[in-house]
Amino acid sequence: MSVNLLLVQLLNGAQLGILLFLVAAGLTLVFGVMDFINLAHGVQYMLGAYVAASLGVWANSFWLGLLLALPVSLLIGLVLEWLVFRHLYGRDHLSQVLATFGVILTVDDAVRAIWGSAPLPVPQPEGFTGGVEIMPGLTYPTFRLAIIVVGLLVALLLWLLVDRTKAGMLVRAGASNAPMVSALGVDIGKLFTLVFGFGAMLAGFAGALAGPVFAVTPGMGDAVLILAFVVIVIGGIGSIRGAFIAAVLVGLIDTLGRAMLPDLLRLVMDASSARQTGAALASMLVYIVMAAILFFSPAGLFPVRRG
Amino acid sequence: MNRRALLGTAAAAGFSGAMPSLVRAQAPGIKVGFLATLSGPAATLGNQLRDGWLLSVKHLDGKLGGVPVETLVIDDELKPDVALTKVRAALERDKVDAVVGVVFSNILQAVFRPVTESQTFLITANAGPSTYAGRGCNPYFFTTAYQNDQPHATMGQVAQDEGYKRIFILVPNYQAGKDAVAGFKSRFKGEVVDEIYVPLNQLDFSTEVAKIAAAKPDAIFTFMPGGLGVNLVRAYRQAGLASIPFLSTFTVDEATLPAQQDAALGFYTAATWAPDFANDQSKRFVKDFEAAYGYVPGNYAAQAYDAALLVDSAVKKTGGRMSDKAAVRAALEKADFTSLRGNFRLGVNHYPVQDFYLCKVVKRPDGKYATETVRKVLTNDTDPHAAECRMR
Structure with a gap:
């Protein structure tokens, strides 16, 4: 493998990681602060992609669609919180898993009823349709580079928000000891709603960004959701910093595993079985790494201290 | 409830004056169970299949071989167990004369035995696994698609x-x-x-x-x-x-x-077919399909359209006597109809012997995207498993 190809694969890994981070950030906050398992988080990602695609076609501009998708995602998140999730905070995890799984099924079918089951056409982002030739014969789309930059900016913004503002302080305090925060006179219900809406908006934003790159189909959030859970478990539940590092790690491991494992295995076995084993092993790799990390550090890489 | 109990109940219902079931049994029409994946991510394919069939029936004035046809559309949800339950109901309760459609091979595998063992004709318009092309070929199984x-x-x-x-x-x-x-x-x-x-x-x-x-x-x-x-x-x-x-x-x-x-x-x-085929029948099909359903028909729709023509030809040949299984089978094997694809016949294993084309994606003048034939690649191609078939 040439240096150029390795560089391209590193970029691919980083880009996947950044996208995962945007989904995982909201998930880890909701899980960490509210101790609430929200399987329906992937649904927010899917809805973000659908809303951005439809509004983008309507406004004939990808960027306008993206911009409009943000308040709509926030609104959908708040409505879902008010309708369903609010009534589950006090319940045990099993009830939460069951109810939010029900939300996945309902919303997936609603999406099918509204938009149909065929993949949706998405307008290409104006100004970012070209590419940079990083390697002879391969252009790296500028839009994918833009995703990396935007993701890094969002990560920075989140860090400032959580680490440097009063609202962020409350969120961190809530993650450590919610009843104590409540006892100090903070309206914890309002805080929860705020965190939830914000998380939903981030997931919607990720979905909208993913639209021009991936297929916008019903159930597109499911694969992302599983990886996002891996990310927050590796990173430590409730930790934004952990989610960021774990997301990039998962993105890199997944990409490099797929890129290199079949070739590496060919050194020790014949070509056709190396391909099969390599493919199987590459798709398991992130889970193996997760298991290994949990073995040595059961609370993840950056555990949130609980009071 | 086993079959004998079911028959007993039906007989009892007959004696107590519940005539509809009797009347229905004597009705001269043909009943077809159209099985396709109509929900889930793959529903686009099922919709193509169903719409192709329905358009064909419409072109034939709602009749197959001059006999009024009733199509029961069945959604298999891409779940073999669901397909099996619904097809059993169609066979035993609705007494369909044929089961047509089927997008996916795993669905076909689930319903294959119950349908063929009840001596009901099974005609697929898309799924064509190797399983039933060679040693597993069956007198009641036909396909208007291709071997995979x-x-x-x-x-x-x-x-x-x-x-x-x-x-x-x-x-x-x-x-x-x-x-x-x-x-x-x-x-x-x-x-x-x-x-x-x-x-x-x-x-x-x-x-x-x-x-x-x-x-x-x-x-x-x-x-x-x-x-x-x-x-x-x-x-x-x-x-x-x-x-x-x-x-x-x-x-x-x-x-x-x-x-x-x-x-x-x-x-x-x-x-096997593309929307730009030059024959008049194909042109009419594409025009009417787009007018009726608002999207461009693909292979899937064309194969389902042909499936209706195939049944139509067999009913015509047998004079509407669907109960004469041997005659219907012989008539189906003749495949005496003009396919949208032009060159088309059925081989010994009831899989088509036909031409295959290289096609290319183009943007049509009306702004819609479609495939267009580049050239014919294989002529009169028989699938590689046909030689192993010993049709009973």
Whole structure:
């Protein structure tokens, strides 16, 4: 493998990681602060992609669609919180898993009823349709580079928000000891709603960004959701910093595993079985790494201290 | 409830004056159970199949062979157990004369025995697994589609004809993906520089696309149905690889083109039919289909349209006596109808012997995307399993 190809694969890994981070950030906050398992988080990602695609076609501009998708995602998140999730905070995890799984099924079918089951056409982002030739014969789309930059900016913004503002302080305090925060006179219900809406908006934003790159189909959030859970478990539940590092790690491991494992295995076995084993092993790799990390550090890489 | 109990109940119902069941049994019409995947991500294919059949019936004035036909549309939800339950009900309660449709091979496998063992005709308009083409061929099973190996083999022939020396293969890691590779290799004799198997829930193809760019093959061969194909085609185009010929099967077709749009322009696929076929019947089909359903018909719809013509021809030949199974079977085997594809007959294993075409994605003057025939690749092609079939 040439240096150029390795560089391209590193970029691919980083880009996947950044996208995962945007989904995982909201998930880890909701899980960490509210101790609430929200399987329906992937649904927010899917809805973000659908809303951005439809509004983008309507406004004939990808960027306008993206911009409009943000308040709509926030609104959908708040409505879902008010309708369903609010009534589950006090319940045990099993009830939460069951109810939010029900939300996945309902919303997936609603999406099918509204938009149909065929993949949706998405307008290409104006100004970012070209590419940079990083390697002879391969252009790296500028839009994918833009995703990396935007993701890094969002990560920075989140860090400032959580680490440097009063609202962020409350969120961190809530993650450590919610009843104590409540006892100090903070309206914890309002805080929860705020965190939830914000998380939903981030997931919607990720979905909208993913639209021009991936297929916008019903159930597109499911694969992302599983990886996002891996990310927050590796990173430590409730930790934004952990989610960021774990997301990039998962993105890199997944990409490099797929890129290199079949070739590496060919050194020790014949070509056709190396391909099969390599493919199987590459798709398991992130889970193996997760298991290994949990073995040595059961609370993840950056555990949130609980009071 | 077992069969005897069921019959007992039916008899009792008859004596107590519940006439409708008796009346229905004597009704002269034909009843067809149309089985297709109409929900879930693959519903686009099921819709094509159903709409093709319904249009054909409409063109025949709601009759098959002059006998009024009733179509019961059944959604298999892409779940073999659901398909089995619903098909059993259609056989035992509704007493359908034939089960038609079927998008996926695993659904066909689930319903195959109950349908054929009840001596009901099973005619698929898309699924054509090798299982029933060779030793497993069955007098009650017919297909108007193709045997699954054939489109992949067609692409192998294309790569061979074009003189490509180095091919890069990319398929999903499951049985159909491996069959695609085997089918392609059965006719392509050059070097396969690399084969990549990706998981079915693959998110992003940028890794694979980078590997393709590094390997610099003469062309790639891929089989990426549904959303996977949308992802791949976008990543391939965006990475500037479109100068490397994109040979594919079931990756760019009328079901996925509405989402792929410009990204798929100039990409190749193998098919038995394309909407630009010049014969008058095909032209009428495409025109009426688009007017009625608002989208471009693909292979799937054309094969279902032909399925109705096939049944129509058999009913005509037997004078509407669907109960005379031997006569119906003989009439079906004749396949005495004009297919949208032109050249069409059924082989000994009841799979079509037909021509296969290389097709290319184009943008039509009206702004819609469709496939267009480039050239005929295989003529009168019989599938490789037909020789093993000993039809009873």
